[in-house]
Amino acid sequence: MTNRAAPEPGTARPPTRLARGTVLAAAALTIMAAAVIAPSLPAMKTVFAGTPGAGLLVKLALTVTSLAIAISAPFSGLAADRLGRRPLLVTGLVLYAISGTAGFFVDDLYLLLVTRAVLGLAVGGIMTAVSTLITDWFSGQSRASFLGLQQAFASLGGVVFLPLAGVLAATDWHAPFWIYSASAIVAVFAIVSLREPRRSVPAPASDGGKTALPGHILGVYVLALVATLVFYMAPTQLPFLLEGFGSGPAVIGAVVAGSTLTSVAGALAFPRLRRRLSSTAITTLSVALLGAGWLLVGTADTVVQVLAGLLVGGLGVGFVVPNLNLRLAGFAGPENRGRVLSGLVTGIFLGQFLSPLIVQPLVQTIGIAGTFTWTGVAMGAGAALAALRSQSTSKNRKEI
Numbered sequence: 415m416t417n418r419a420a421p422e423p424g425t426a427r428p429p430t431r432l433a434r435g436t437v438l439a440a441a442a443l444t445i446m447a448a449a450v451i452a453p454s455l456p457a458m459k460t461v462f463a464g465t466p467g468a469g470l471l472v473k474l475a476l477t478v479t480s481l482a483i484a485i486s487a488p489f490s491g492l493a494a495d496r497l498g499r500r501p502l503l504v505t506g507l508v509l510y511a512i513s514g515t516a517g518f519f520v521d522d523l524y525l526l527l528v529t530r531a532v533l534g535l536a537v538g539g540i541m542t543a544v545s546t547l548i549t550d551w552f553s554g555q556s557r558a559s560f561l562g563l564q565q566a567f568a569s570l571g572g573v574v575f576l577p578l579a580g581v582l583a584a585t586d587w588h589a590p591f592w593i594y595s596a597s598a599i600v601a602v603f604a605i606v607s608l609r610e611p612r613r614s615v616p617a618p619a620s621d622g623g624k625t626a627l628p629g630h631i632l633g634v635y636v637l638a639l640v641a642t643l644v645f646y647m648a649p650t651q652l653p654f655l656l657e658g659f660g661s662g663p664a665v666i667g668a669v670v671a672g673s674t675l676t677s678v679a680g681a682l683a684f685p686r687l688r689r690r691l692s693s694t695a696i697t698t699l700s701v702a703l704l705g706a707g708w709l710l711v712g713t714a715d716t717v718v719q720v721l722a723g724l725l726v727g728g729l730g731v732g733f734v735v736p737n738l739n740l741r742l743a744g745f746a747g748p749e750n751r752g753r754v755l756s757g758l759v760t761g762i763f764l765g766q767f768l769s770p771l772i773v774q775p776l777v778q779t780i781g782i783a784g785t786f787t788w789t790g791v792a793m794g795a796g797a798a799l800a801a802l803r804s805q806s807t808s809k810n811r812k813e814i
Contacts, residue, residue: 429551432607434560437544439600440503441564442571443510444541446674447533448479448766449572450594451517452649453580453667454587456657461587462523471523473650473770478527480646480766482534483541483759490542491756495749499547500610506539507601514594533594538759545755549743550611557743558685561736565681569732572674580667631745631754634738635761637697642765643772644704644789645731648673648724650770652711655782659717672721673707673728680732687733688740696737698800703730705793712787723786735762 429437451458455472462468493502513532520526544564552560575593582589653666661669687696707727714720738758746754776785 436603438567442567445568446571449649453583453663457587479534480763482531483538484764486538487756487759490539491753494752503543510536511597517591542756562684565736569674569677576671580664583663638761639765646766646769673724676728677732680729700730700734702797709790
């Protein structure tokens with residue numbers, strides 16, 4: 415890595431290569447955490463067919479992790495600011511390994527949901543600690559570059575682990591749960607390589623520390639929620655669409671991983687794109703790409719066409735996440751950075767959790783393909799309106 419940390423006043427010395435590598439490895443465990451069991455969903459639906467509401471509960475086994483992340487992330491942010499980034503990260507990694515692999519030994523759907531919720535607590539801590547450490551370590555263009563790397567590694571985790579999960583699921587639906595044991599290795603490196611950065615002491619607030627979140631920060635959270643709600647249609651709905659094409663678990667895992675493949679490319683290209691385009695323009699472009707991709711998926715007649723749509727949509731997600739992360743990092747100081755960035759984690763994973771709940775009525779009404787099609791149309795229309803509004807705003811400013 416060529417990026418050099420530019421520490422802010424009051425922070426520790428620049429992180430070592432091993433420390434930076436450890437943080438990126440931890441990032442690779444976050445976004446893919448819930449989706450690892452996606453290739454197992456059809457088999458799980460058959461295995462638990464006797465459980466009341468099994469069709470929805472099986473999908474919730476994937477997304478309850480996201481709900482737990484969304485709920486726990488603000489507490490993780492508080493812990494990061496008060497107790498430290500390193501303790502939060504190490505604790506999260508250990509809990510991730512334990513709760514994730516526990517699913518291998520579970521044959522009760524309700525107990526499985528409990529283990530998945532605990533996994534969410536771990537991921538919330540890991541993701542908050544990683545984002546906060548990066549913004550502690552870096553500033554300026556170096557921060558943008560490393561946030562791009564963070565998203566690239568998070569997406570790369572999907573590229574590597576989802577196809578592997580598909581292969582394992584073809585042998586036994588329990589088998590993909592062993593993938594979570596990789597966190598134990600990362601935890602060892604975190605203990606050895608990471609040091610807690612020094613941070614400035616926050617000034618006492620005149621209102622007792624209760625400060626309303628500015629509207630622009632809340633806007634970032636909402637954007638993250640909507641984008642991930644739409645994007646998470648891939649792991650929750652595509653396994654059933656692809657099953658209709660006659661695809662097995664290994665093919666499902668590989669195809670769903672396609673969306674994360676271009677997310678890596680988008681995240682790596684983000685720093686260069688950010689030098690050319692404004693944050694608003696990047697967000698608009700991201701939404702447009704996601705809409706175009708989902709329109710391709712919805713109108714596809716073959717698995718190859720579905721994959722093409724996922725590649726386009728994934729590129730948009732690769733842009734939007736580091737873009738929103740960078741905006742929030744600029745809004746926060748060292749004393750409240752964990753809390754501000756944890757809100758983004760909540761937005762992202764609340765979107766993941768809500769995805770099957772909001773999409774399911776559409777699926778029952780117009781089918782999975784129709785749902786992708788109309789979602790793509792809606793996203794494309796939203797991007798067009800945002801572009802027109804941005805142009806109108808720029809024109810008015812020039813006239814003034």
